[in-house]
Amino acid sequence: MSAGPLAGPLSGRTALVTGAARGIGRAIALDLGRAGARVFITYRGSEAQAAAVAEELRAAGTECRVSQLDVRVAAEVDRVVAEAKEAFGGVQILVNNAGMTDDALVMRMSEQQWDDVIETNLRGTFLMSKAVLRDMLRQRWGRVINITSVVGVAGNPGQANYAAAKAGIIGFTRSLALEVASRGITANAVAPGFVLTDMTSGLTDERKGVILSRIPLGRYAEAAEIAPLVTFLAGEGAAYITGQTYHVDGGLVMA
Numbered sequence: 042m043s044a045g046p047l048a049g050p051l052s053g054r055t056a057l058v059t060g061a062a063r064g065i066g067r068a069i070a071l072d073l074g075r076a077g078a079r080v081f082i083t084y085r086g087s088e089a090q091a092a093a094v095a096e097e098l099r100a101a102g103t104e105c106r107v108s109q110l111d112v113r114v115a116a117e118v119d120r121v122v123a124e125a126k127e128a129f130g131g132v133q134i135l136v137n138n139a140g141m142t143d144d145a146l147v148m149r150m151s152e153q154q155w156d157d158v159i160e161t162n163l164r165g166t167f168l169m170s171k172a173v174l175r176d177m178l179r180q181r182w183g184r185v186i187n188i189t190s191v192v193g194v195a196g197n198p199g200q201a202n203y204a205a206a207k208a209g210i211i212g213f214t215r216s217l218a219l220e221v222a223s224r225g226i227t228a229n230a231v232a233p234g235f236v237l238t239d240m241t242s243g244l245t246d247e248r249k250g251v252i253l254s255r256i257p258l259g260r261y262a263e264a265a266e267i268a269p270l271v272t273f274l275a276g277e278g279a280a281y282i283t284g285q286t287y288h289v290d291g292g293l294v295m296a
Contacts (some may be wrong), residue, residue: 046048046235047071047077047103049076049078049245051076052077053077054077054134054275055081055129055130055133056070056081056135056275057082057122057135058119059083060084060112060139061082061083061138062088062090062091063238066164066188069136069138069188071094071097071098071277072265072269072272073272074101075272076096076103078103078275079129080103080109081106081108081125081132081251082094082098083108083110083139094107095107095244098183104129106125106128108121108138112168113160113168114166115168118165118168127178132173133182133183134186136186137164137169137187137188138188139161140165140206141158141161142158142203142238145160146199154248156281161227162203162209163209167213170185172251173185177224178224182225182226183227183284185226186257188230190203190204190232191235193209193244194231209231211286214227216227218283220282227274227282227283229284229287231267231270231287232288232290232294234262234289234291235256236262237261252255255296256290256292257296258292259291267289267291
């Protein structure tokens, strides 16, 4: 049984979080809910995991809806934004988190591997942002928060497609911030380092050792350590911050 809507700094706001069934997206959805936002979460293939996140949010008193979405498909994006508008009256906070990897060295990478990663990470961010902007512009308030990666700044062997997509998100974020600033809308990016998620679980022990040796804090991040920055950027306290990329990477880029 729900405890009822939560009060908090994001009360009265609706946040749409893509790819929220697990990992960083799940942590972000839960943190936004704790801050009082209504949360609309999407998933691509992990229906049971998405339902579990929604149940956890509702049990904590957060209003929540969930919908399947392939962010690469414009018609699906428009459908989900319409569902969020019908359920909650509109979206004030968008978190573009949905992403994927499909690693290979450039000489061995297929065109399909390149296209899938670029379309999910970069095209999806574009389509989602475009779909929510009309209402944000009319409301003269909005927050777009794009999840990029340290790989988009530093590169990573075997991830040219992922690095290109994540670097593209940084450029997209800056350009979008310039376009919508006059309407009270901010756009920022959060660049996690190596986080303990399903996406990093497939790394070899050797590769993990190399990565850890480059992180000054000497450990991987937990997904819950990424979420609070996203919640801050979604609130009134970040009203004068836009076009920025914040690294949450244990000092990796600095090193």
